Amino acid sequence: MSESTRHIGKPIPRIDGLDKATGALKYLSDLRFEGTLWGKVLRAAHPHAMIRGIDTSAAEAIEGVHAVLTHRDVKGLNRFGIAVPDQPALCEDRVRYVGDAVALVVADTEEIATRACAAIVVDFRVLPVVDDPLRALEPGAPAVHTDGNLMHRNEVSKGDIAEGFEQSDVILEHHFSTQMYAHAFLELDAGTGLLDPGSGVLTIWCAGQYPYRDQLQIARAVGWDPEKIHVIASPIGGAFGGKDEITIQIYLALMAIAVPGRPVKLALSREESMEAGTKRHPFELDVKLGAKRDGTFMALDFEMVSDTGAYASLGGPVMNLAIEGASGPYVFPHTRIGGRVAYTNNGFSGAFRGFGTTQSCFAQEQMIDMLALELGMDPIDLRLKNALHTGDLSAMDHRIWTAVGIEETLRVARDSRIWRERRERQARHRPPLFFGTGVACEMQATGLGKGIPDFAGAHCDLEPDGAVKLRIGGIEMGTGVNTAYCQMAAEILGLPMDRMRIVMGDTGETPDSGTTTASRSIYMMGNAATLAARDLARVMGEFVASHWGEGFTLRDGAFVRDGQSVSLIDIAARASEMGQRLRGEGHTVHPEADRDFGDGLPHIMYAYCTQIASVIVDGETGEVFVDEVLSIPDCGRVINPQGVEGQSEGGVVMGASYALLEEVLMEGGRFINANFTNYSLPTAVDCPRRIDTVMVEVPEPTHEWGSKGIGETVTVPICPAIVNAIFDAIGIRFFRIPVTPERVVEAIEANPDCRAARAMSSAMG
Template sequence: MNKQPLSHIGQGYDRKEAQEKVTGQAIYVHDMEVPGMLYAKALLSPKAHAKIVSIDTSKAKALKGVKAVVTGEDAPYTVGLYMVDKKVMAREKVRYQGEIVAAVVAESEAIAEEAVTLIDVAYEDLPIVHNLDEALEAKVLVHEELHTYEHMKGVFFPQKGSNIASWNKTKKGDIKKGFEAADYIFEDEFNVPAVAHVPMETHVTIAQADPYSNKVKIWSSAQSPFAVRQLLAKSLGIAKSDVNVVVPYIGGGFGGKAGVHLEPLASVLSKAVKGRPVKLKMTREEEFNILPTRAGMRARFKTGINKDGKIVAMEVYHDWDSGAYADYGVNVGKTAVYSGAGPYEIPNIELHSRTIYTNKVFSTAYRGFGHLETHWAAERHMDIMAQKLGIDPYELRMKNLLRPGSTTISGELVYPTTGDPIACLDAVKKELGWTGRKTEEEKQREFKTGKVRGKGFAMLQKAPAMPSYTSTSAIMQMDEDGHIKIMIGAVDMGQGANTIMAQVAAEELKIPIENVEVVWNVETDKHPYDWNTVASKYTFMGGNAVRKAAKKMIEQMKEVAGQVLRCHPDELTHGDGYIYHVHQTHRKLSYIDLSMGYSYENGNGIGGPLIAHGTYMASGLSNPDPETGQGRPGLVWTFGAHGIDLEVDVETGDITILKIVSAFDIGKVINKKLVDGQVLGGIVQGIGSALIEGYKFDEDARLLNPYFGDNRIPSAKDIPLEMVPIYIEEPETAQVDGPYGARGIGEHPMISVPSAIGNALYEALGINFTKLPLTPENVALAINESTK
């Protein structure tokens, strides 16, 4: 028998697919060629808001090698998960620069690219909604028929005759009385720009639509194959069972590949060429222009607070610039009603979260799902209040942090099992060496040297944003040699889900992890259901499903072994690949002997192939009340804190992050190597949002930086000199029933990284920054302004 550790949980195993990926054996949709495949390219609108007067495709159709040219009139379909508001192709008018107006299918990409340039489109300009203020004025409507759109009723609230796709609210206590009782009232405004997801692999889809039936097969770099199946079937008006979605290896997603994107258009294009497979892939420039971003956002905080630093009332407006469409964006906005004020006890609060249409590229899910944006505002606001009150920002947070007996802004009671934000803050304070604010004299002395240092910290929290019916499942089978194969519906896009599930199965079955394989390609016709690979929920939910499957397989083996060993199954236990008697351990049967059923010497057989399944549903959730936002929308909370030590060059505005400390109440670390990867990668991604990234638009709402040259992401030189992750593990008290006490950690590391940097910048410079990104130019200009 192979030797194995006492427990697989906590071991730092390499990712299961690591060798395939580093040797180039892994196959992505970008690599795939399907027999008879054709290639597609799209024509993009140069206008942000305009009527489509005419489209002349005759020249493109006449080009040799062109098989079909399709416009919006050939694709009268609308898509959406939460708000059904997006056309597969623009019809009648365009709503953002980059929207697809026409598409060509040809024998090669080169021919398709040439053909696209031959399509002539006549536009009639319409007034542009540039920003949130213009949108709220509603002099121009991005969607005149908003009130007719299908949406998830009782959860999202479109406002007729406006540009507000959904207006979600939280009301707790009485803010009027709270403000009257406050000693001080402070108000601040904060902004973040739209940001691109930038997965290494751009969006790509191959579709094959059977010309003689409704059946469609899709190969896609998608995060959520079952969501693609659902939304594609709905948009095309066909049965879910007619859609088969295959997801092989996927080169990153970060939320940008959740929901449905290119799949409906590729299906229409395949239908147009009589069912030949059509491949549609995005260049990096197209990725920036066509596909959704993280929403821009403006937050306004008004807080009533007492002299001792206790918050008594708060009014918040989070306004999300969702761009031209709000399908997924409304759900991002909804998260603010239970998480948009940070992990604090606020007895009286009124919070408004409005998802708003403008004529810019549309928004969707992005790692952190709105929390980086809301926490940028909430945690900067906390620091600014501490400055004005003359209170240490650590002490101000300690006075107001959630603790057992507190209630969240959505009315959820905090138990000892919910998590511990105080422990996270204390761990960060200790490692960061925070002793209080520097004096003005110390700041001035540093300033004269040309380099100033500052420390700061920020809290974070997040629970999965998902419907109450969210569920997942797993199927487990044992081969003749005792090896285990597991099929799940989730997609491993780099987070290590397949490795974690293998660890869970190996732990329950008490076998070497080498004997467990999670089948990689997810195919909706074959694999068990999973709602969506989003929300940092899969270790929690999928881990429980795999545990249940493993326990059922053990029960199956014990049932058969009990008959063979002539004892009750309750008298049996398992380990090292055997089912054996608890007391008479020599009485045993190997898993291999039971894998296909047990055969007696006389030829009789009992049992059969070992196949088990497990399911898990997010029980106990409820939608927030439409008027008050009260309810239980969060399945399991993960709290955390970041601390930053940075240096600023006062001449150039360049920021060097010397050290970042990040603590998370994770419950239990399943695989430290993978958790470290998530945390360190998330931190760097958060630094990108803080210092570098952000969309820029001109007066015609055209995207000015659709290239890495002007819209770059962090590189090696942007990585902090020191990163210290801290994991607080209390599995015996971890909330609900996560596997071995584990909580989600996938999205959390990038939340509040910008806030902590902003707070450290104040400590270094005495300047409060309220807008991202904190580029050298923006920092240098602020320094120059402050010294006038």
């Protein structure tokens, strides 16, 4: 699209920015209702145990307690889970992780509810704990579920892997490990439930990434008509995938049903949220990579095991995306990529920005770095030589006919200052400080994948005052999509931004737009919003034709015909008089791949990103300072550069922290750093000194504006880029993250021949 635009591609300020900055915006956890009662959850006292009995009588006897609920009070399926509903809302006879819920209390105050929880007597028989995914898959391991601990297994292949390695001149083989990692969203899981006894409608105000699916999961678990459940799920104060699965919505529903007419509020503490909620899966990865002497990739073999913890949630799909992303954005003639997902008693893992590709990319992009070194090739040239293009067959053997911008991102990387000056800057550092630069790429599957219903709806209403209101079922969780949708609709209708309104994520107010996950919002909901705006233009055009006559065209927010102009305000006033509502609707369905490998594989559209990091390593203290980052996402066409920059910078900080700092520590199924005192998050001074974002725009032809989502891909390659940079700096390869100062110091000591150790010992003379 080359025509000039009014809003598209412009750094329009966030429509909710001021209210968020001033605190005027109320999140769902901020809402206060008259006469609110407080809820509390009694969690499992053990990571694995049978429940032999639950005695609630003492709790019920406490003054101010309105209800004590156990599984006996649940009328529905009493289960939830996005892919497989296998997780009990309230446990019946067994608990499988420390966050499992056993009972709920509703009381006048939070204090009374807490005391009542402590008064519930649960007779547990402790079972052996399995806290290692590899051990969990061995015969004789304690079974977390009756049909064993293998939750999911998948494998894809292309060509003939044995032949591929036979034809390779160089073969590398390594093992990698990644840690459990917390979303650490700022807004804790909190919300309110209310059953209106008159209408029988159950309203749940609670942050969630897909209100319509929350509605379904609540209905199924508690045995309630979904039509009589109203879920309000937006705005969200941070989620990153951690509010994709049910968090507390079912508890709110159960408690509200128990005390009709009274709002019930539940607010988890940070510790409870950390222990009960989903995490990023820890992975073990074995990788074998073969290539020709000239750098041509020949064969890739991946075998992975992930620890999904106690319940399925999205453990299967996360492994599938690890498999799909394992090759990276490169062409391989021969592949075999497999993964197993193990149940353990280690909390439970699920959706997290990057969704499995984070883990496989960490391994693969280091393999490629090692290969470049082995072949004496520039790491960017090696990647360019093997880069994927539109029309190529993927590593899974399906034809990618959508836009592929990885080559363009790599060319920007190769020509960048940070890359060109890296040797010069390295030479300027003296022991014990070592400077290094690393690069990595990623392809992130976007959309939900083959065979999974992937649709979005949007409504675009002319309001009585002549403003235009978008209604979209997706949620706003800090990414700025609400601003982007308004830009798209305002562009179509020729309106200024201040005439746009938007409501999101409310089953009573918005159509179903699918989940706000899988980097699908700008693509799917953006398309739906655009189509809805176009449809509203058509509806208004017809209305104008029948009331003001034929021949009007929409220009700059008004219908005009030789000197005559009918504004949206005129149209709205006439429509109100006539009792009509003018609404445009947009509905869109995601394109699918031509092949089907099962379980949602493959996808047909990917976000691509190249990132370069330069680091300074203190060889004595082991501290790694990320100096500069260049982030180069292939965005398709950019709707709002400020929004992309925000996503890119946030993603870099998150991915850098994954590489260097954060790790959820567990022992025997118990969390040992489940608070922000001991689970360290980066502060401003821990962030890279400088982050630049260069947006590559290779238009995606199937999108109305040529755009696609980049919310996840900007988080992923930064981690291997940093670890590659550390290698460049000190000559040591890290196969496990986070790369803590302790690990760096230990590694330098264990490798007296590495660049850093030699330089430091000669410097000390």
